[in-house]
Amino acid sequence: MATFYLDLETYVPEQINHKVNPIITITYQQMDSTTGEPTGDLNILKSWESSEQNILRRLHGIFNPFDKQRRWDFIPIGFNLRFDFITLLHRWRDILSIKVNGTSLFADQPCIDIRPIVILFNQGQFKGASLQNYSSKKQSGAAIKDLYTNKDYDAIDSYIRDETDGFLKLYQFIAKTLPPIWQEYSNNPHP
Secondary structure, three states, X not given: OOEEEEEEEEOOOOOOOOOOOOXXXXXXXXXXXXXXXXXXXXXXXXXXXXXXXXXXXXXXXHOOOOOHHHOOOOEEEEOOHHHHHHHHHHHHHHHHOOOOOHXXXXXXXXXXXXXXXXXXXXXXXXOOOOHHHHOOOOOOOOHHHHHHHOOOHHHHHHHHHHHHHHHHHHHHHHHHHHHHHHHHHHHOOOO
């Protein structure tokens, strides 16, 4: 079982539209699902260095949720993976002409998404339950639009590294904190 932090950045000039907003970066890093510690190098696939088609093809070469035999080879861990999965489904289909099956990705693919935990941290409220508000991440993803428009690729790279660091620290906190809470709960009688 191999777990990987996974995150996409898309260029959204006006409003989110998974069918037309291109993926500009795909970030992944192998990590220990128990501790959240990185166990591999940070990989940032950048469309401006090749193309969206090439970075999609590279990701599909290591993460293929449609191949049942390889499903456990790349288990995504992230924040709001639903967004990334919807985007990948559309872009794999439209850019790479890969026959996609949403059930394979949403129902059958093992993954760990910490967004529901952050919603609980936020007292069950969706509004405000963002990675930026609950980690050391400094900037909102809204900054990507202007950075990409201005071809400030170094700033995009810095943003991604900061976001990855913020995610990993939060995941490490959750991974360390939740098991003792479960232990306490399971050792006490319940009504």
